[in-house]
Amino acid sequence: MTVQSENLIVEDVLLLLMDDTYGVPAGAGTLHQTLGGAVLVELALLGRIRPEDGGAWYKGTTIVATGDGPLPDPLLQDAYDTVAARPRHVQSQLVTIGSTLWKPLTERLVERGFLRRERRRFLGLVPTTRLPAADTGYEYALRERMQAVLERGEEPDARLAAIIALISASGTLPSLDPVPKWSGRVATRAKELEQGNWGAAAVSSAVIAAAAALSAASAAVVVTTVSS
Numbered sequence: 001m002t003v004q005s006e007n008l009i010v011e012d013v014l015l016l017l018m019d020d021t022y023g024v025p026a027g028a029g030t031l032h033q034t035l036g037g038a039v040l041v042e043l044a045l046l047g048r049i050r051p052e053d054g055g056a057w058y059k060g061t062t063i064v065a066t067g068d069g070p071l072p073d074p075l076l077q078d079a080y081d082t083v084a085a086r087p088r089h090v091q092s093q094l095v096t097i098g099s100t101l102w103k104p105l106t107e108r109l110v111e112r113g114f115l116r117r118e119r120r121r122f123l124g125l126v127p128t129t130r131l132p133a134a135d136t137g138y139e140y141a142l143r144e145r146m147q148a149v150l151e152r153g154e155e156p157d158a159r160l161a162a163i164i165a166l167i168s169a170s171g172t173l174p175s176l177d178p179v180p181k182w183s184g185r186v187a188t189r190a191k192e193l194e195q196g197n198w199g200a201a202a203v204s205s206a207v208i209a210a211a212a213a214l215s216a217a218s219a220a221v222v223v224t225t226v227s228s
Helices: 009-017 028-045 074-085 090-098 102-111 137-150 158-169 184-194 205-227
Strands: 049-051 062-065 118-122 126-130
Touching: 009 028, 009 102, 009 137, 009 158, 028 049, 028 074, 028 090, 028 102, 028 158, 028 205, 062 074, 062 090, 074 090, 090 205, 137 158, 137 184, 158 184, 158 205, 184 205
Parallel strands: none
Antiparallel strands: 049 062, 118 126
16 A cells, blocks of 8 residues: 655654644654654665674664755755764654654644634733644545555555554554554554554565664653653
8 A cells, every 4th residue: 555645754743643623743752752653764765874893783773964965945955954963873863853843843733724723812911823624635545545554454565564663652642533443453554554564565674674774762661751
């Protein structure tokens, strides 16, 4: 199952996490790590990051920038420049990169008509901003493709596999509405994607290992946050 999209992976991840009615994200406590992981997965798919000294991918890997030339999106370029300037462990980069993404991502999603910005005052005093859905057509089509993978066993392409793996690792998959109909089968398939079992996805084993490592790093943050 191939997903055609002009969006970045991180844009689709955030769109799926946003509550369509209340305009707030699921998994807000670990949102930076999830968004950072999505950007790093995209860089891995583009062949622009790798483990230091040619080592293996795992959640404690130090990652370095690789390749030449500008990247097709300024958010990816900024993340690449951050990695290039100071190679660090995956978990550190998740936070460093992810903490800068909320504002530019929500601005993009508003500009493209996916979200709308509502400004209100709580109790007539405290200004608040919500970001409920504006046009849900694209998001619902993406959710349907997720359902096909999780509930009916269809094979995802690398992009969709990465999206599901990242959301599963964030611990928010059961709270998404209307997908999926939560079951043991869905949980098992999501965990398989987290761990790098992407079936026939046309992508190298190194990229799959990178995505699995980034998902594991995000999941480790979720466990730490819930336990503390």
